[in-house]
């Protein structure tokens with residue numbers, strides 16, 4: 001007993017000394033990179049703003065402070081994060097098949113999303129991606145159009161209840177619609193969120209988003225044991241209970257229904273049916289199914305609702321652009337109510353509007369990658385162990401690629417105006433082999449919902465663009481809710 005304690009103490013001290021040595025060596029190697037003054041161990045911890053709005057301002061400020069080369073270093077505690085914000089630099093990483101592991105923040109999503117396609121490491125990710133890619137084939141997605149139309153019509157009906165002077169909270173309004181859509185498309189279950197108030201699931205998704213972002217910026221609460229003792233940790237647990245019990249229940253119900261039908265895959269299939277079929281054929285197990293369903297539920301509604309919210313806000317501040325989209329939609333749709341694939345292919349200007357909106361306000365403002373081996377970036381050798389922050393928000397504002405980057409101008413995306421632009425200058429869905437698997441789904445859904453709204457209403461934004469302050473969580477949202485006012489353009493047809 002007498003020697004054990006000194007041995008443990010010496011081993012512990014050696015470990016600390018080794019970690020310190022590694023940390024100081026990393027600081028030395030990275031000392032020439034653009035960066036504000038930082039200190040060993042705490043890094044930029046003394047100056048990093050803990051709130052998502054302050055953090056966003058700092059990160060953007062760093063981009064403007066260090067315009068050339070478009071990369072700079074941020075120390076989150078002892079961990080070095082290299083932020084990249086030009087099309088060329090992000091391309092170096094996104095085209096490489098070596099750097100496919102996500103950063104530490106994604107591990108904080110694991111209690112909720114498990115080891116899903118979004119969170120898993122390269123070796124586990126590859127087979128999952130291969131299995132899941134066919135479920136996003138256009139032939140499957142187009143079967144979802146009736147759901148997109150039906151839910152959009154409910155949204156429009158609800159909008160009719162508002163008078164010209166009423167202010168509508170855009171995000172909470174569209175979120176319920178995208179939630180209903182993702183539940184029905186991914187799980188084959190209608191939860192009627194649009195028609196019921198105070199949805200517990202919506203509360204849990206939003207709250208866990210805020211909690212994970214807060215935790216990412218604070219290494220002191222990364223440890224699960226410590227985190228679970230904090231107030232945030234307890235709320236996190238509560239969110240997990242709500243989120244998991246909901247998806248678990250739906251999966252069980254669907255499994256039973258499939259069993260009863262003798263595993264007949266007929267009619268319109270939800271993603272869940274395709275996943276359960278993979279369980280039947282031994283390609284997946286049930287834990288995988290739960291993880292993927294939770295991931296689709298999160299990625300598939302929060303991103304699109306925020307995207308729609310920003311698009312509505314921008315159109316409501318640009319009546320000239322709005323009239324132009326409405327003219328296109330009136331011509332394409334004529335007297336028809338439901339959007340079809342043929343209509344969608346003709347909505348060229350609406351597509352430009354949605355892209356320009358994703359350029360200025362990407363729903364996912366930053367993605368992470370972990371360097372598992374050394375990589376030359378912008379002519380500098382960056383050692384393994386550094387986390388990369390690929391900042392889409394700033395890439396989309398690079399003046400070398402975008403003239404007057406702060407101006408909302410959908411015409412930039414017309415084919416004749418896109419000539420010569422670097423392919424990685426516009427990456428709201430990331431790019432390369434680990435890009436967004438749901439991007440086609442997202443654009444189809446956004447087009448259908450916007451068509452229904454803009455055909456029936458003129459939209460005015462209550463807040464001018466310069467008054468809206470975004471905050472950087474996993475998803476980019478406004479600090480305070482943004483509102484619209486609506487005036488009816490044509491009669492409404494019941495869903």
Ligand code: HEM
Pocket residue numbers: 102117118119129295296299300301303304307362363364367368428429430433434435436437438439441442
């Ligand atoms: C406007 C809407 C959307 C935006 C802006 C968006 C953006 C992104 C981005 C930037 C990534 C890369 C994340 C990273 O590398 O860390 C991603 C990945 C992903 N997205 Fe989306 N997304 C949208 C909609 C959707 C939808 C509707 C779904 C599903 C129905 C979806 C499912 C996924 C999945 C599963 C991944 C992980 C892919 C992988 O790692 O292989 N997304 N998304």
